[in-house]
Amino acid sequence: MTAQAETRPASVAPPADETRSRVDRLRNWLANPWRKPRWLAVFTFAYLVWALVPVLIAIQFSFNAGRSRSAWQGFSLRWYINDPSLSVLNDPSLRAALTQSLKIAVLTMVIATPLGVGLALGLARWRGRGARPANTLMLFPLITPEIVMGVALFLVFTNLFSFVDLGTPAQLLGHVTFTISYVVVVLRGRLFAVTAQYEEAAMDLGASRWQAMRLVLLPLLMPAIYAALALVFAISIDDFVISAFLSAGQDSVTLPVRLYSSTRLGPTPALNALATILLLITLLAIVAAGIALGRSRRRRGEHGSGVEDLAQFDM
Amino acid sequence: MASQTEPARAKGRRKERNWLWPAFAAPGLLWLILLFVVPFYAILAVAMGRIDPLFGLAQPVWNPLQWDPTTFFNVIRDLFGGRLTALALRTITYVAVATALCIVIGYPVAYFIGRRAGRWKVLLLVLLILPFWINYIMRMLAWVNLLSTDGLANELMVAIGLFDAPQNWLSGRSSTVVLGLVYGYIPYFILPLYAALDRLDEELLEASRDLGANPFWTFVRVTLPLSRQGILAGTVLIMLPMFGDYYTPNLLSGSPRTRMIGNEIDQFISSGIGGTEGAALTVVLMAFVGILMSYYLIQVARETKRAAK
Numbered sequence A: 001m002t003a004q005a006e007t008r009p010a011s012v013a014p015p016a017d018e019t020r021s022r023v024d025r026l027r028n029w030l031a032n033p034w035r036k037p038r039w040l041a042v043f044t045f046a047y048l049v050w051a052l053v054p055v056l057i058a059i060q061f062s063f064n065a066g067r068s069r070s071a072w073q074g075f076s077l078r079w080y081i082n083d084p085s086l087s088v089l090n091d092p093s094l095r096a097a098l099t100q101s102l103k104i105a106v107l108t109m110v111i112a113t114p115l116g117v118g119l120a121l122g123l124a125r126w127r128g129r130g131a132r133p134a135n136t137l138m139l140f141p142l143i144t145p146e147i148v149m150g151v152a153l154f155l156v157f158t159n160l161f162s163f164v165d166l167g168t169p170a171q172l173l174g175h176v177t178f179t180i181s182y183v184v185v186v187l188r189g190r191l192f193a194v195t196a197q198y199e200e201a202a203m204d205l206g207a208s209r210w211q212a213m214r215l216v217l218l219p220l221l222m223p224a225i226y227a228a229l230a231l232v233f234a235i236s237i238d239d240f241v242i243s244a245f246l247s248a249g250q251d252s253v254t255l256p257v258r259l260y261s262s263t264r265l266g267p268t269p270a271l272n273a274l275a276t277i278l279l280l281i282t283l284l285a286i287v288a289a290g291i292a293l294g295r296s297r298r299r300r301g302e303h304g305s306g307v308e309d310l311a312q313f314d315m
Numbered sequence B: 001m002a003s004q005t006e007p008a009r010a011k012g013r014r015k016e017r018n019w020l021w022p023a024f025a026a027p028g029l030l031w032l033i034l035l036f037v038v039p040f041y042a043i044l045a046v047a048m049g050r051i052d053p054l055f056g057l058a059q060p061v062w063n064p065l066q067w068d069p070t071t072f073f074n075v076i077r078d079l080f081g082g083r084l085t086a087l088a089l090r091t092i093t094y095v096a097v098a099t100a101l102c103i104v105i106g107y108p109v110a111y112f113i114g115r116r117a118g119r120w121k122v123l124l125l126v127l128l129i130l131p132f133w134i135n136y137i138m139r140m141l142a143w144v145n146l147l148s149t150d151g152l153a154n155e156l157m158v159a160i161g162l163f164d165a166p167q168n169w170l171s172g173r174s175s176t177v178v179l180g181l182v183y184g185y186i187p188y189f190i191l192p193l194y195a196a197l198d199r200l201d202e203e204l205l206e207a208s209r210d211l212g213a214n215p216f217w218t219f220v221r222v223t224l225p226l227s228r229q230g231i232l233a234g235t236v237l238i239m240l241p242m243f244g245d246y247y248t249p250n251l252l253s254g255s256p257r258t259r260m261i262g263n264e265i266d267q268f269i270s271s272g273i274g275g276t277e278g279a280a281l282t283v284v285l286m287a288f289v290g291i292l293m294s295y296y297l298i299q300v301a302r303e304t305k306r307a308a309k
Helices: A001-008 A017-030 A038-061 A078-082 A091-125 A130-145 A145-160 A168-193 A197-204 A209-238 A241-245 A256-262 A269-297 A307-311 B004-046 B070-079 B085-116 B119-133 B136-147 B153-161 B173-199 B200-211 B215-226 B228-243 B247-252 B261-271 B275-308
Strands: none
Touching: A001 B173, A001 B215, A038 A269, A038 B085, A038 B119, A038 B173, A038 B261, A078 A269, A078 B070, A078 B173, A091 A130, A091 A209, A091 A241, A091 A269, A091 B136, A130 A269, A130 B004, A145 B004, A145 B275, A168 A209, A168 A241, A168 A269, A209 B228, A241 A256, A256 A269, A256 B136, A269 B119, A269 B136, A269 B228, B004 B200, B004 B215, B004 B228, B004 B275, B070 B085, B070 B275, B085 B119, B085 B136, B085 B261, B119 B136, B119 B173, B136 B153, B136 B173, B136 B247, B173 B228, B173 B247, B200 B215, B215 B228, B247 B261, B261 B275
């Protein structure tokens, strides 16, 4: 270390003692990368700062008292509630976007989850000839680029199923289509553990098939079903491409579509406020899903939290 | 029930199950056939269809025997040595550069969190996953705020002397769009790679060290080859949506100089006219993405077979 300190270029003014020892300590800490990967830690830290701080700044400016989105003028809730015409609460178009998103997400959740649960159950237990192709079909919505799916749905609603209007009905059908597979993936994890033996045991003990399902299978699947509900809600409210392709003007603008269309038009911090609300709603749903998945995991007797399970979803 | 013998009961139950489980799957399957398979067919029907001579609107042709591939071939010709060549090359360049940057930036992060983070692991993992659930558009909005002429990033760059005056980052700059793509998609690259590195058997690394390899060669000879599957998975996972991206160039640039294939498709759809061409472009994109996807699946199958040996 002393050798390094001596070779420091002379042009650098010698810092005060305390600063120098701090600099030395930092250099010490960064040296010898093989024992403990200090530079990797620094790099990872820098990455996380880069990944998250821009969003934190965007959130901060949703609370700005002034109109600027880059000069801080004090804290206020002006862009959420106080401004008489421009806040999320008082601008009808912003409020409409919020309502539309919530409406679609709740309806998608209610329709996609039962469909997906049935599909997961069927695919897990069905040993017939159609099971393999059905399984493959189920995987495709997960890997198809959203733009392709958006174009496909747009063309089918404008050319073939023209009784479905663009706007809310088309958006709802589209969201259900791409969320069903996520429900299947969540449920399948659980169904690996809950084998058919559980119901067979119940039936050997005198339960009818429906009793076995209602009283044995369903309770065992419940945590996974809750997780699927929350996940579908989060994915639906977060979606941009499908909602945009299937929207029909002002009446069916969702939150992400509104963010997209206003970002380049010199918006006020109310847009940041809207984005922050979207983030908050999504995170609440995800935390709920994580808790449910964690519970599902613990019942399976596995360690860990739902965090890692959650990581495999959403694209 | 009591009068039935055991095998007969089991047989009866099996027979019942023959229709029961398909019946559970049926509604979901029907939904996917009607709203996923049929729509894909609709893309083909429009791409190979006619254009209404009166209004210039696309008319789908549902019977494959009457398909007219003229528009489709025109689009192919435009892409390979025609009007759309620059667009196609630009798209491929953007995606390639952004993917390479994702690998260079993402690998160390995934490696650290997967193998070296110690007691910080759970916290770091949560922070790593967080961007997944921050809306993509919001993350772009954050950068539009920062990069606008009076934005904080611009102020910072002027303050540290990088530039004399604030730069206009948000119109027609390829670098901004590529960095936007990296920023947008890198979480999806890091996560599968993290999972691969996390699964890696510590004993293999110890064996390598015991056999005399220093950490550098252990990494090059053991860790890196074993994480190849994770790199491949992450790469495919980000390349598929990147090829269809149109919102990143629109939000961060909005200039014809940074248009990608996705912008062309988006324009056809949102304008309503020339649907035939838009659908044909989508078919080309699907084919391209399908090749990528099958390459990935073949690799995975090969790897699985090798592991099973």
